[in-house]
Amino acid sequence: MCGITGFVNYQSYQSNEELAEIVTRMSNQLVHRGPDDSGVWLDQNAGIALGHRRLSIIDLSPEGHQPMTSSCDRYVIAFNGEIYNYRDIKAKLEQEKLAPVWRGHSDTEIMLSAVSSWGLINALKEFNGMFAFALWDKQEKTLSLARDRLGEKPLFYGAVDGVFLFGSELKSLKAHPQWRSDIDRGALSLYLRYNYVPAPYSIYQNIKKINQGEYLTLTFSGGQVSELVRDHYWSPKEVAEKGSANLFANTEEELTDKLEILLRDSIKIRMEADVPIGAFLSGGVDSSVVVALMQQQSSSPVRTFSIGFHEDGFDEAQDAARVAQHLKTSHTELYVTAEKSMSVIPGLPRLYDEPFADSSQIPTFLVSEMAKQHVTVSLSGDGGDELFGGYTRYLMSADIWNKMEKLPQVVRGNIAKLILLIQPQSWDQIFRMIDPLIPKNLKQSMPGDKLHKLAGLMSANSPENIYRRLISIWDQPNKIAIDSYEPNTVLTDKNQWPQVNDFTHYMMHQDMVGYLPDDILVKVDRASMGVSLEARVPLLDHRIVEFSWQLPKLMKIQNKQGKCLLRNVLYRHVPRELIDRPKSGFAVPFGEWLKSPLRDWAESLLSESLIRKQGYLNPEIINKCWHEHLSGKRDWKYRLWNILMFQAWLAEYESE
Numbered sequence: 001m002c003g004i005t006g007f008v009n010y011q012s013y014q015s016n017e018e019l020a021e022i023v024t025r026m027s028n029q030l031v032h033r034g035p036d037d038s039g040v041w042l043d044q045n046a047g048i049a050l051g052h053r054r055l056s057i058i059d060l061s062p063e064g065h066q067p068m069t070s071s072c073d074r075y076v077i078a079f080n081g082e083i084y085n086y087r088d089i090k091a092k093l094e095q096e097k098l099a100p101v102w103r104g105h106s107d108t109e110i111m112l113s114a115v116s117s118w119g120l121i122n123a124l125k126e127f128n129g130m131f132a133f134a135l136w137d138k139q140e141k142t143l144s145l146a147r148d149r150l151g152e153k154p155l156f157y158g159a160v161d162g163v164f165l166f167g168s169e170l171k172s173l174k175a176h177p178q179w180r181s182d183i184d185r186g187a188l189s190l191y192l193r194y195n196y197v198p199a200p201y202s203i204y205q206n207i208k209k210i211n212q213g214e215y216l217t218l219t220f221s222g223g224q225v226s227e228l229v230r231d232h233y234w235s236p237k238e239v240a241e242k243g244s245a246n247l248f249a250n251t252e253e254e255l256t257d258k259l260e261i262l263l264r265d266s267i268k269i270r271m272e273a274d275v276p277i278g279a280f281l282s283g284g285v286d287s288s289v290v291v292a293l294m295q296q297q298s299s300s301p302v303r304t305f306s307i308g309f310h311e312d313g314f315d316e317a318q319d320a321a322r323v324a325q326h327l328k329t330s331h332t333e334l335y336v337t338a339e340k341s342m343s344v345i346p347g348l349p350r351l352y353d354e355p356f357a358d359s360s361q362i363p364t365f366l367v368s369e370m371a372k373q374h375v376t377v378s379l380s381g382d383g384g385d386e387l388f389g390g391y392t393r394y395l396m397s398a399d400i401w402n403k404m405e406k407l408p409q410v411v412r413g414n415i416a417k418l419i420l421l422i423q424p425q426s427w428d429q430i431f432r433m434i435d436p437l438i439p440k441n442l443k444q445s446m447p448g449d450k451l452h453k454l455a456g457l458m459s460a461n462s463p464e465n466i467y468r469r470l471i472s473i474w475d476q477p478n479k480i481a482i483d484s485y486e487p488n489t490v491l492t493d494k495n496q497w498p499q500v501n502d503f504t505h506y507m508m509h510q511d512m513v514g515y516l517p518d519d520i521l522v523k524v525d526r527a528s529m530g531v532s533l534e535a536r537v538p539l540l541d542h543r544i545v546e547f548s549w550q551l552p553k554l555m556k557i558q559n560k561q562g563k564c565l566l567r568n569v570l571y572r573h574v575p576r577e578l579i580d581r582p583k584s585g586f587a588v589p590f591g592e593w594l595k596s597p598l599r600d601w602a603e604s605l606l607s608e609s610l611i612r613k614q615g616y617l618n619p620e621i622i623n624k625c626w627h628e629h630l631s632g633k634r635d636w637k638y639r640l641w642n643i644l645m646f647q648a649w650l651a652e653y654e655s656e
Contacts, residue, residue: 002168004133009163010164024038026051035055038053041076041136064106064108077108077111077115081133084129090113096117114127124233132154146214156208160181163176183205186201187201188646191646237497247550252565258547263289263539270538278374279294283321289566302329304324304332309336332370348362349651360588377533379538389557420452423635606626611647626640
């Protein structure tokens with residue numbers, strides 16, 4: 001795992017010394033992503049500089065040093081990530097008699113040979129891994145940027161003042177002396193809706209993100225940067241459509257067998273490393289199935305890690321410990337105090353570079369920090385919800401719409417008013433009183449919040465509109481962000497929506513192209529790389545993704561319970577009673593923190609005069625939410641955290 005950065009100065013000449021000084025300054029901003037080694041490659045005639053920071057995982061020798069030049073001397077690469085099937089690619093090159101004399105055994109060298117032999121697009125289609133890279137073609141004088149299929153690894157780019165910049169994180173671009181960019185108010189509006197800035201946008205004007213499964217090739221001539229080609233080498237939309245049109249007809253047992261074989265191999269190839277390796281374990285379905293199949297293929301106890309909280313309703317450590325004990329892993333857990341959790345908050349703006357408001361960023365950082373004390377690589381269970389139907393919205397949204405559309409709008413409005421008469425906390429108390437009467441598969445954490453969310457859905461005019469409201473933090477962000485608008489994204493552009501067989505699969509696709517790469521994977525990448533830990537995500541092997549789209553819905557969701565086929569695999573290794581319980585998520589009680597230990601911090605950032613002076617947000621609406629939250633009238637923790645993370649980021653941005 002590494003950090004990459006660089007630039008092409010296409011409007012003025014710079015010496016090698018100047019290029020080296022600048023790109024070194026940029027790559028030094030990424031030392032956390034690669035503390036073990038660094039390197040630069042320069043061509044003053046082309047005005048290009050590539051920088052690399054290395055976290056050594058495979059081939060710890062100098063032969064794995066980057067940037068790396070191909071054996072044919074045509075290509076130079078700066079590469080972040082891992083190609084898990086590099087041995088298979090190496091064997092294929094040797095079988096086709098295309099292999100050079102190998103210098104080492106790094107996946108980077110094999111990648112370069114694949115590109116030299118098969119061309120960039122064909123090589124990309126062969127790679128099974130998580131990656132982002134910059135590839136300079138010395139012969140054609142072109143720069144290609146590419147990102148893995150699901151978007152596990154980040155890559156930013158953009159032209160600023162005659163210089164084309166790129167890098168793993170925005171902080172590396174900002175280290176270039178010609179960096180100039182203002183906040184993109186359209187991206188701000190998107191952030192207020194989703195809690196993150198979705199690709200291809202960034203919080204800055206003129207700076208973009210490479211999309212998942214995408215490559216971009218550029219040329220530089222005549223003082224201009226030109227886009228030669230931009231395309232997907234792997235399309236989530238096409239995968240969803242093709243899979244939905246060719247559903248498996250196998251029995252449930254046969255499909256369980258197929259999935260276990262795929263999972264076993266995906267985990268096996270992600271267990272290869274020349275450094276210590278472990279896994280995050282929450283005790284839920286996804287992480288437990290990863291650890292179970294890791295342990296089955298390991299000759300020694302797998303190192304597993306979990307964190308717990310003393311607050312009721314937020315502690316999964318006991319569940320994880322029971323699974324670890326059953327699987328006989330070498331388990332480490334850490335119970336985190338509120339003070340320790342809150343100590344992470346000041347560093348979040350620097351860690352994420354953009355406004356980012358998924359509050360599970362805090363425990364994700366803490367468990368990464370703990371794991372790094374013992375291992376350099378940790379496997380994660382992310383992706384199971386999106387692929388196998390784990391989110392509550394998949395279980396209930398279609399039913400909600402089917403019932404709602406039969407009711408006149410007036411009736412819906414009256415139902416919404418009745419729900420809103422009772423505060424979320426009071427609803428929670430009611431549900432606690434009737435808990436023994438509620439079937440296990442219908443139990444919910446924070447039912448009051450969910451009921452108030454339901455009330456907000458009553459005016460939806462389509463199932464797609466229900467989904468959009470369910471994933472929105474602020475339903476009308478243009479009323480919060482001053483002089484803003486919402487640009488189109490893959491979530492709103494109907495031309496990018498897949499033709500799939502039902503509404504649930506529509507939602508799963510939208511999560512796969514939105515929430516998964518831009519929230520979940522951003523959170524995991526920045527939190528783990530922030531402590532120089534490599535996180536690998538075996539459920540997102542593209543073979544498993546493609547398999548999941550051929551599963552009939554009944555193999556994912558049965559009797560109001562998701563991830564059925566994944567559970568079947570897990571039940572072969574872990575007793576059902578250790579797993580079947582209400583889903584609680586990976587959260588911290590920040591709503592209560594805002595009322596007490598974080599109150600002074602929050603009030604300083606939510607100051608009406610400060611917000612008015614900054615000129616980005618509407619202070620009246622925010623102030624109303626803040627006072628309603630403090631009084632207990634409404635639970636606005638998600639909306640407030642969204643604003644606070646922007647305000648904290650803005651303070652960092654304005655201080656630079």
